[in-house]
Amino acid sequence: MQVILSASSKGGVGKSEIAKLTAYQLSRDGHDVAMMDADIDSSNLSSRMGVSDRVEHTDDDLIQPVTKDGIKVYSMESAFQDSSFSQSGDFMRVVIRNMVSGAAWDDPDYLVVDCPPGTKDIFDELVKVLREDILGAIVIGQSDTVDDVGRMTKVCNHNYVPIVGYIENMSGIWAEGELLMGPKSGNPVAPFGQGRVEALAKEIGGRYLGPIPLCDDHSEIESAAANTIKSIAIAVGDAEQAPIPDLKEGDKGFIRNVLNALKATVKTVNSELDVKGIQKRFGNPDNPKVICLELTDASGSWMLPSKVHLKVEGGLKILRNPDEVYGGIKISSQELKFALEGERMTMDSPTALYQDDAISSTKYGLVDAVQMGKASVYGDDVINYLSLLDKIFNEVIDQSKIQQAVKNS
Structure with missing residues (x-):
C-alpha cells in the first residue's frame, strides 16, 4: 500500500x-x-x-x-x-x-x-x-x-x-x-x-x-x-518514497533523556528560583521573547520533537506552537546537555586526550556553544536572550538533584 x-x-x-x-x-x-x-x-x-x-x-x-x-x-x-x-x-x-x-x-x-x-x-x-x-x-x-x-x-x-x-x-x-x-x-x-x-x-x-x-x-x-x-x-x-535517515535507538534514547532533563530543569526553575528577580538583574522583564532551541540531531526522527520554545515571563515557560518566535539556536543534544550541566570538557588539540594536563573542564552555556562554533543562532540580538537563559540555568546547577539528573541523561 x-x-x-x-x-x-x-x-x-x-x-x-x-x-x-x-x-x-x-x-x-x-x-x-x-x-x-x-x-x-x-x-x-x-x-x-x-x-x-x-x-x-x-x-x-x-x-x-x-x-x-x-x-x-x-x-x-x-x-x-x-x-x-x-x-x-x-x-x-x-x-x-x-x-x-x-x-x-x-x-x-x-x-x-x-x-x-x-x-x-x-x-x-x-x-x-x-x-x-x-x-x-x-x-x-x-x-x-x-x-x-x-x-x-x-x-x-x-x-x-x-x-x-x-x-x-x-x-x-x-x-x-x-x-x-x-x-x-x-x-x-x-x-x-x-x-x-x-x-x-x-x-x-x-x-x-x-x-x-x-x-x-x-x-x-x-x-x-x-x-x-x-x-x-x-x-x-x-513518485518515489524518500529515504529517511534513521537514528540508532541509543541516539533516540540520549536525545529523549536530554529533553527530559530540560523539562526537569524548567520545572525546578519555576518551583525554586525567583525568575522575576533574575530578569531584573540580567534581562528585560518588560519585553519577553520566545526563543527556539532547535535540536539538529533530532530532525531525522518523527518520534522526537526537534524544537523546544522557551519564554521567560514571570517564570520559564515551554510553549507549544507559539504564534511568533523571536529567534533561536541550532544546537545538538550533546551540546545542550553540556549547557544544562554548565560545564564542558575541552582539549587543546585532537591529540590532547593522551596528555595528562591538556584536558580541562570549563564553564559552559548556550552562549559559549555559539562562540565556540558548536551552535548557530538566527534572529536579531538572540545572544542577549540566550545569556539570560544561561544565567537561569546556572542558578539551577546549584541544585545538585537537577544537576545529577542532567548528568545521568
Whole structure:
C-alpha cells in the first residue's frame, strides 16, 4: 500500500475534492484504491463521494470501509450520525491510529488520505503512523494564499514527506463548458488570483500539476480539470518514497533523556528560583521573547520533537506552537546537555586526550556553544536572550538533584 496525502495548511482550498479526483483517476487507471478522511472534526468525504451507508464491523472486530464505485471509503461521517467533534489533540491522535490500524483496508495499491487543515497534531500523527507507506503529498493552494503553500512545503520537508506536486485550486471560473473571460480584458476571470502557486513551484524546483477552476456546475469539474487530473496520476506513478535517515535507538534514547532533563530543569526553575528577580538583574522583564532551541540531531526522527520554545515571563515557560518566535539556536543534544550541566570538557588539540594536563573542564552555556562554533543562532540580538537563559540555568546547577539528573541523561 502506498499512501498519498491531499494536504494544505489552510482550510477550504479543496483538499477533499482533489483527494476524490485523485482516487477516481487512479481507479480508472486500473489500481485498487482506498480513501481515508483524516479531517476528524469536520469530515465530509462520504458526502462528496455520495456514500450514505454506514461502516460495519468485520468478524475480526475491524471497521469495514464502505465501497463506492470500487473505492473503499472510511470517514467519521460514515461511522457516526453526528460526525462533528470538538476534542483534544490527544483524542484526535488516538482516532487517527485506530482508523489506520483498525480498518480492513485489504492492502490496496493506493490509500488516498484527505488531510485536515493545519500542520500539527493530526498531520504529525498521520506521518508517524503511515511513515513506512507514505509515497508523498499533493500540496493544494490558491494564488491569494500562496504563503500557506510555502508553509505546507516546509512541514513536508521537515517530516521527509516527498511532494508529488502542486495544484492551484479555484483558479478561474468554468461556466457553460468553458473558462469565463473578462469582457474587457479578455483574460480569465480569477477572483482568487492566478499563477502564484505555479510560480512558487517553479521557484523551489517542485512539480506543478496544473490549475483547477471553480465550476458553476460541479458535475463538470472532471471536464474542466481533465488535464490536471491526468497530471496527478502521472506524477503519482513517477513518485518515489524518500529515504529517511534513521537514528540508532541509543541516539533516540540520549536525545529523549536530554529533553527530559530540560523539562526537569524548567520545572525546578519555576518551583525554586525567583525568575522575576533574575530578569531584573540580567534581562528585560518588560519585553519577553520566545526563543527556539532547535535540536539538529533530532530532525531525522518523527518520534522526537526537534524544537523546544522557551519564554521567560514571570517564570520559564515551554510553549507549544507559539504564534511568533523571536529567534533561536541550532544546537545538538550533546551540546545542550553540556549547557544544562554548565560545564564542558575541552582539549587543546585532537591529540590532547593522551596528555595528562591538556584536558580541562570549563564553564559552559548556550552562549559559549555559539562562540565556540558548536551552535548557530538566527534572529536579531538572540545572544542577549540566550545569556539570560544561561544565567537561569546556572542558578539551577546549584541544585545538585537537577544537576545529577542532567548528568545521568
